[in-house]
Amino acid sequence: MLSRNQVKHIRSLKQKKFREIHHQFLAEGSKLVSELLESSFKVINIYALTDWLKHNESQVLSKEVTFLEVSGEEMERISALSSPSPALAIAEIPIMPTPPTVINDLVLILDDIKDPGNLGTIIRIADWFGIESVICSGNTVDLYNPKVIQATMGSILRVRVTYANLSDFLSSLDPTIKVYGSFPKGENVYSIKLESKGIIIIGSESSGISPEIISNVTDKISIPSFAKASGVRDHAESLNASIAAAIICSEFRRRKG
């Protein structure tokens, strides 16, 4: 049975403040917890339903991790999900990787992405398209927010995500490296020349790319709309940040493929 202190500790990790104090985060879901155990992340505790523990017994026993069987009701009390899963893990927040110094491939930069679902989804997109490094501005939502972890669907275990001062990072780059940024009046992403290595900046949901780093952008790109706009019938003003990231990454990789 869960103690009051355990419940309190687990719940506290939904807040960034306590994640920073304890250097711990929550990961939920049968598949994610199982993948986490096989990863380089240090898992500290597992709380799981009887069936899950039985099914994953050998995996759990092979690792240095304490585990506790909990009831469905107890899981509901500790879960950050609207529909609780059969397994929840507490893992250690690893040391933040440093931003890459040499750019040999595509690197994604996220400039103040605020929505946890967007951050998680973009990390999943990076994983799919083999983009190994994602660099977030200091004002981007916390990577270890449970909603971010959830939306990555395990990709957080494979993509190097770090936080940095974007202006400093961009200024430190070899000046021959292309820096692509999306702007409403940028060049058509389908026809502009795209290098197979470089930086892609995704601006924030509400205000796009920050003024401080606009001068670092070497190539302004845009995803053209195909709406049949007329006087009455206007069209969508923009795409969601994660949707734009997906289409741009897809277009870069298509050319390479």
Next chain:
Amino acid sequence: MLSRNQVKHIRSLKQKKFREIHHQFLAEGSKLVSELLESSFKVINIYALTDWLKHNESQVLSKEVTFLEVSGEEMERISALSSPSPALAIAEIPIMPTPPTVINDLVLILDDIKDPGNLGTIIRIADWFGIESVICSGNTVDLYNPKVIQATMGSILRVRVTYANLSDFLSSLDPTIKVYGSFPKGENVYSIKLESKGIIIIGSESSGISPEIISNVTDKISIPSFAKASGVRDHAESLNASIAAAIICSEFRRRKG
């Protein structure tokens, strides 16, 4: 001041059951409410903060709509958003359009999309790419769910969304019309021939395209992963449904553009 009955009625519209009884839905946000007033939708009531009403006075007065000034606290009580906006409208749910009988362009079919954010985002994508018709299976989340409305960012006013029995609809089509569906082992979407008109089926988040309509698919497509998979380093198993929809629509339109 809001009456208890008004609060009760507005809040009830967060539930599908009451939306169906009253044929009404909620729309929130300064821009959305303003766009709604200019659209063919019938707006019944507007609840807004003083400043919003002042700023939009001529627009509101020019329409046959009752409006009420509410305080910030009252808005918090009636809003379905985590951060309430300055304006909320109740509008009439229009008669559902019929599915298109002649296919002259791309049509999106959504097969049991369950997440409101995904449905809203896909409607926004359709709007951006000039796809005028979206047909949802009966088990797709309700179009008038406040989270769907929110995620469409106004595109709900421009895209024809309808619900239908997908198997019946697909079987009724001219057999020369191509039906594209995404499958893990489909042909590379970047290299397969894509017609400029046809049907694109987006499968559900958890189980892809339903068995009942698989036989209607004429062209199985897939978005290739570019992850450098190795024994240890696996990669994302799939993309989110709205991300896949975006990349596929982008690829169709790019070819046409």
